[in-house]
Amino acid sequence: MTKSLNAIAQKLMEPGKGILAADESEGTIAKRFAKINLPNSLDLRRDYREMLFRSTEAMTKYISGVILTEETLEQSAADGTAFRAILADADVIPGIKVDRGAFPMPGDHNEKITEGLDGLRQRLVRYAGHGAGFAKWRAVITINDVAPTRNNIRANAHVLARYAILCQEAGIVPVVEPEVVGDGDPGNHSMERCASVTGDVLEATFKELRLAGVDLGGMLLKPNMVLPGINSRDRPTVEEVARRTVAVLREHVPAAVPGIAFLSGGQTDEEATAHLSAMNQIAGKPWPMTFSYGRALQNVALRTWAGRRENFPAAQVAFSHRAHMNSLAALGTWTGEVDRAA
Numbered sequence: 329m330t331k332s333l334n335a336i337a338q339k340l341m342e343p344g345k346g347i348l349a350a351d352e353s354e355g356t357i358a359k360r361f362a363k364i365n366l367p368n369s370l371d372l373r374r375d376y377r378e379m380l381f382r383s384t385e386a387m388t389k390y391i392s393g394v395i396l397t398e399e400t401l402e403q404s405a406a407d408g409t410a411f412r413a414i415l416a417d418a419d420v421i422p423g424i425k426v427d428r429g430a431f432p433m434p435g436d437h438n439e440k441i442t443e444g445l446d447g448l449r450q451r452l453v454r455y456a457g458h459g460a461g462f463a464k465w466r467a468v469i470t471i472n473d474v475a476p477t478r479n480n481i482r483a484n485a486h487v488l489a490r491y492a493i494l495c496q497e498a499g500i501v502p503v504v505e506p507e508v509v510g511d512g513d514p515g516n517h518s519m520e521r522c523a524s525v526t527g528d529v530l531e532a533t534f535k536e537l538r539l540a541g542v543d544l545g546g547m548l549l550k551p552n553m554v555l556p557g558i559n560s561r562d563r564p565t566v567e568e569v570a571r572r573t574v575a576v577l578r579e580h581v582p583a584a585v586p587g588i589a590f591l592s593g594g595q596t597d598e599e600a601t602a603h604l605s606a607m608n609q610i611a612g613k614p615w616p617m618t619f620s621y622g623r624a625l626q627n628v629a630l631r632t633w634a635g636r637r638e639n640f641p642a643a644q645v646a647f648s649h650r651a652h653m654n655s656l657a658a659l660g661t662w663t664g665e666v667d668r669a670a
């Protein structure tokens with residue numbers, strides 16, 4: 329096992345801390361801004377991310393790493409301070425999204441394959457030079473009446489393994505994200521189906537990671553939770569989601585992996601926190617579990633900021649609160665009462 333890769337992974341998994349996913353691609357951040365009637369301009373993207381990174385309480389107490397876009401890794405705050413310096417002051421590890429997005433997979437099943445391997449080796453050297461300690465690649469797995477096909481699962485798993493080994497070669501910890509997305513049509517996306525597809529996807533992913541020679545001790549996994557599709561009528565309890573998710577992970581994720589950092593995938597803020605806390609109350613798991621949330625950490629802060637620098641302090645309070653609640657969840661000690669009382 330490469331000691332320094334494992335040391336970075338362990339630091340990202342520091343108890344009571346988790347990862348802030350601030351790596352929304354241009355298209356995704358445009359959608360988030362459109363919801364609050366803001367244009368997707370360079371200055372607004374910079375201001376928004378400056379507000380998050382300068383949330384001193386959240387960043388120093390609850391956040392171990394931030395996933396950045398290429399733009400943000402090389403960007404500075406309005407006063408000229410490099411974002412990397414702001415993160416370094418808070419002892420937060422900068423990470424970088426290195427995939428180039430998910431594109432339609434040939435065939436007519438509405439499946440996607442993530443692109444971005446061309447030139448990745450050279451880009452990783454550059455990102456390492458800019459201080460990136462970890463990198464993220466998201467594979468998108470769709471559920472419908474025929475999908476996911478074995479071909480799509482295998483193709484995405486293979487690409488994840490090729491990305492992961494290139495990261496390790498560059499001294500960067502790969503955060504491997506095979507996401508079974510929750511917007512499949514309700515008739516096909518039951519909790520049961522999500523559990524079985526998530527299991528197949530994890531099985532294929534670890535098979536490819538091993539074949540590629542990836543050091544499992546020098547990576548992190550960023551999976552979805554086992555949930556019914558967002559339009560499904562299933563309403564599982566928090567405990568059921570936690571139990572099913574941990575069961576699938578136990579079956580398919582080797583104990584050598586130093587940590588699991590979940591995506592939030594469109595859950596409400598409180599659901600994402602409650603599910604993480606309930607999972608952490610289950611005894612006997614071989615890996616620590618934390619958050620690597622985008623929306624579930626940022627929703628309220630984004631609305632409170634509303635595009636105005638004068639709203640920074642209020643937005644930072646909102647962000648710190650959510651980060652604190654997820655920190656408690658990472659320790660398995662969150663309760664709804666504590667959340668609402670604060």
Ligand SMILES: O=P(O)(O)OC[C@H]1O[C@](O)(COP(=O)(O)O)[C@@H](O)[C@@H]1O
Binds near residue numbers: 466624
């Ligand atoms: O913009 P993209 O590449 O579609 O990714 C969207 C987001 O998905 C994530 O992987 C998970 O985000 P959520 O927690 O909001 O589901 C983030 O890291 C990323 O910003």
